[in-house]
Amino acid sequence: MTQLDLPIHSSLPYRIRLPGPTAVPERVMRAASRPIVAHRGSRFLPVFKDVLDRLHPIFGRGPDGIPPFVFASTGIGGMESAVVNVVAPGERFLVCTTGQWGPVFRRLIEGVGGVVDEVVSPYGGAIYLEGVEKALTGTKYTAVFAIHSESSTGALGDLKALGAIVGKTDALLVVDTVSGLAGAEMQADAWGVDVAVTGCQKALMSPPGLAVASVSHKAWAVIDKPDRGPRGYFDYRKFRPNSEKGEPTYTAPVAMLHALHEALVMIGEEGLEACIARHLRLSTALRAGFSALGFSVFPTTTPTPTCQVFYTPEGIDAQAYIALMAERYNTDYATTRLEEHKSRMVRIGTMGCVSEGDIFTDIHLTARALVDMGGSGDVEAALKAASDAMAK
Numbered sequence: 001m002t003q004l005d006l007p008i009h010s011s012l013p014y015r016i017r018l019p020g021p022t023a024v025p026e027r028v029m030r031a032a033s034r035p036i037v038a039h040r041g042s043r044f045l046p047v048f049k050d051v052l053d054r055l056h057p058i059f060g061r062g063p064d065g066i067p068p069f070v071f072a073s074t075g076i077g078g079m080e081s082a083v084v085n086v087v088a089p090g091e092r093f094l095v096c097t098t099g100q101w102g103p104v105f106r107r108l109i110e111g112v113g114g115v116v117d118e119v120v121s122p123y124g125g126a127i128y129l130e131g132v133e134k135a136l137t138g139t140k141y142t143a144v145f146a147i148h149s150e151s152s153t154g155a156l157g158d159l160k161a162l163g164a165i166v167g168k169t170d171a172l173l174v175v176d177t178v179s180g181l182a183g184a185e186m187q188a189d190a191w192g193v194d195v196a197v198t199g200c201q202k203a204l205m206s207p208p209g210l211a212v213a214s215v216s217h218k219a220w221a222v223i224d225k226p227d228r229g230p231r232g233y234f235d236y237r238k239f240r241p242n243s244e245k246g247e248p249t250y251t252a253p254v255a256m257l258h259a260l261h262e263a264l265v266m267i268g269e270e271g272l273e274a275c276i277a278r279h280l281r282l283s284t285a286l287r288a289g290f291s292a293l294g295f296s297v298f299p300t301t302t303p304t305p306t307c308q309v310f311y312t313p314e315g316i317d318a319q320a321y322i323a324l325m326a327e328r329y330n331t332d333y334a335t336t337r338l339e340e341h342k343s344r345m346v347r348i349g350t351m352g353c354v355s356e357g358d359i360f361t362d363i364h365l366t367a368r369a370l371v372d373m374g375g376s377g378d379v380e381a382a383l384k385a386a387s388d389a390m391a392k
């Protein structure tokens, strides 16, 4: 980590511990500073092709699958790309809402003229599978939209179970895995995920600015219909032939792709399975350590391994705690956009370039902050709880 020139009264190194963007390894930053080369030339095309080849299995797609589409955009642009390629005005769509991101899908679908029904779970809860099953029995939907890793509540979506339900119908399953991919298991083919979109600034540990979409052959039959959209920049029909040739569509964001390539090489060196296992181990350890400090885990279902959402201990104002962590301890945690939870909720990223050292540092600095704020925290017990969880 490097010391940033920020107006923070601390000699500690800066730590970005958000649920995105996440810390970018030095190696990846160095790759981003390579010379900008011709994006259709021989210096760049092998890099681009390798990015596609390395992303494909991370989505859980097999060798006969359609290669992923990579383009300059944030995660919401990725979501919009899925919407404009799948939605036709007047058709019906089912959105599974478990937090902040379902309503974003809803807004995007309605913007294109789709008709939306929503199956809403209590915040922190699982995807309401029975509700989805019931909705699909009575009505014909073109697609069901869901969130893999709901970063506003810390809940993991059970895509395998959802895919089994949706797979009994003709509907497509479209998934936002912006905060999931490469940190939480994704088996798009095996689970029946037809469209999956992500951003590169989360578990893919790259600087923000790229989105990726992966589509199934079943999805293509819908995407290929001329009545979807309206489509412009995000038209998957433009991306597919280029991706199949291993070439970029439009001017490739060369620096960001060099960075993403390096990050994917790092994931390859660690091994995807080991990478997913690390996310699980470290997220479990953070929850164990913070629970020992008096925090409570917010999600009531399986927590996502990529983003830990807590309620602060009784009497500790979350906004003040997050501000203190930033100002005194040079550590950026995230607040919430959910107004009713603002005074108690904190969100911490456990994805991408995160290590055991990060977890122990989070616990140590938080214990100090609690004392600063007039509370208390048994740092030894919390570190031991985390360490025990890591050992499992």
Ligand SMILES: Cc1ncc(COP(=O)(O)O)c(C=O)c1O
Residues within 6 Å of the ligand: 019, 020, 074, 075, 076, 077, 101, 147, 149, 150, 151, 176, 177, 178, 179, 199
């Ligand atoms: C689950 C999820 N979906 C979508 C987004 C939106 O991504 P972006 O801010 O890059 O547009 C985020 C970002 O926090 C996210 O966590």
